[in-house]
Every structure is written in C-alpha cells, then in structure tokens.
Amino acid sequence: DTGVSQDPRHKITKRGQNVTFRCDPISEHNRLYWYRQTLGQGPEFLTYFQNEAQLEKSRLLSDRFSAERPKGSFSTLEIQRTEQGDSAMYLCASSRFRGLGYEQYFGPGTRLTVT
Amino acid sequence: GESVGLHLPTLSVQEGDNSIINCAYSNSASDYFIWYKQESGKGPQFIIDIRSNMDKRQGQRVTVLLNKTVKHLSLQIAATQPGDSAVYFCAEFSGTYKYIFGTGTRLKVLA
Numbered sequence: 001d002t003g004v005s006q007d008p009r010h011k012i013t014k015r016g017q018n019v020t021f022r023c024d025p026i027s028e029h030n031r032l033y034w035y036r037q038t039l040g041q042g043p044e045f046l047t048y049f050q051n052e053a054q055l056e057k058s059r060l061l062s063d064r065f066s067a068e069r070p071k072g073s074f075s076t077l078e079i080q081r082t083e084q085g086d087s088a089m090y091l092c093a094s095s096r097f098r099g100l101g102y103e104q105y106f107g108p109g110t111r112l113t114v115t
Numbered sequence: 116g117e118s119v120g121l122h123l124p125t126l127s128v129q130e131g132d133n134s135i136i137n138c139a140y141s142n143s144a145s146d147y148f149i150w151y152k153q154e155s156g157k158g159p160q161f162i163i164d165i166r167s168n169m170d171k172r173q174g175q176r177v178t179v180l181l182n183k184t185v186k187h188l189s190l191q192i193a194a195t196q197p198g199d200s201a202v203y204f205c206a207e208f209s210g211t212y213k214y215i216f217g218t219g220t221r222l223k224v225l226a
Binding site (some may be wrong): 004033042056 | 123146147149151156157158159160161164165166167169204206208212214215216217218219
C-alpha cells in the first residue's frame with residue numbers, strides 16, 4: 001500500500017473563491033471518506049463513497065460543498081463561495097475489510113485557510 | 116507546524132514510563148474500534164484495532180483494552196518515547212460504514 005495522498009497540502013484563498021481538493025485512496029480500497037477537522041476536535045464526518053456511489057452526506061455539508069468519485073478511484077471535494085468558517089483541515093480516508101474490521105487509513109490532509 | 120488539539124486533555128509522562136490513554140465510546144452496538152495517533156500538521160495514523168468480541172489486543176509496544184460493560188477503551192504504550200508525543204484519538208465503528216471519533220488526548224513525553 002502506498003498510502004492515501006491528498007493535494008494540495010495547503011490552500012490559502014480569499015472569501016468567495018471556489019476551491020477543489022483531490023484525494024487518491026489506497027488502491028483497491030472501495031470505501032472513501034471525507035472529514036473536516038478543526039483545532040481541538042476529532043475528525044468530523046462529511047461524506048462517504050462506496051466505489052463511485054456517494055452513499056451519505058452529512059447535514060453539516062451545505063450546498064456549497066460537493067464531492068465526487070467519478071471512477072471509483074480518486075475523489076474531489078469542492079467548496080464554492082468559501083467562507084471564513086470553512087477554514088479547517090480537510091482529511092480524506094479510505095478503508096477496506098481486513099483483519100478484524102474495516103481498517104481506515106487517513107491521508108495527510110489539506111489545510112484550508114480562508115482570508 | 117500548526118498544532119492539533121490546543122485545548123485537549125493532556126497526559127504528561129516521563130520518557131521510559133508506561134502511558135495509559137482512555138476513551139469512552141458512545142454506542143453499545145459498536146463492534147470495531149481503532150486507535151489513531153495524530154502528530155502536528157499530519158493526518159491521523161492507524162495504530163491498533165480491536166473487535167467487540169475481544170477484551171485485549173497487543174501490538175508492538177501498544178496494548179488496547181476494551182471494557183464493553185462501561186463502554187471504555189484504553190491504549191497502553193510501554194516504555195514511552197519522545198516520538199510518541201502526539202494527540203491520540205479512538206474511533207468506534209457501528210452500523211455498516213460510519214466511524215465516530217472520541218475527544219482526543221494529547222500525550223507529552225518529558226525527557
């Protein structure tokens with residue numbers, strides 16, 4: 001396994017701009033997750049894909065957020081009309097059943113700062 | 116780099132001592148649990164997991180204990196090293212796909 005990768009690692013944007021993040025999961029992991037993490041908190045679930053199907057989207061995710069996983073491999077998370085409250089670490093994770101359960105592995109995250 | 120968890124509970128231990136980090140989980144139906152380590156500016160790193168039909172599981176220098184009666188997990192780190200300094204989270208898995216993360220604990224290793 002080469003690990004989950006995310007791009008970019010850091011993004012600074014002005015309020016009102018659109019941003020897009022990419023996640024490449026571990027190959028053959030059919031489950032992919034996006035989380036948001038703010039200081040002092042654990043990762044907060046945003047959305048989940050099984051292969052290319054988006055099966056759940058958190059109520060925390062406003063209409064400005066959209067995620068895709070077009071071919072069941074990499075995924076993108078887009079935030080439109082960014083607001084200062086969107087500043088956070090955006091984490092991607094992938095998982096598959098192995099050993100005792102669905103082992104979930106995280107990428108390094110994309111740190112978003114909205115000015 | 117930016118710190119994770121500036122206001123988290125903190126456990127300070129002397130280098131070489133054993134550390135015990137605790138976590139209370141919320142759902143009695145959760146059947147799988149993972150401990151993660153998160154260093155500043157990085158994503159959470161998988162450390163060890165355990166199923167609900169187990170009480171204990173050991174890895175390299177780490178042991179996870181599960182008490183289902185009181186919905187409690189603990190992570191024991193033997194001979195704590197400076198590189199163990201990080202924030203530690205537990206995650207519970209219930210249903211078919213969702214993980215719920217507990218409040219993290221910052222571990223500080225004193226030289």
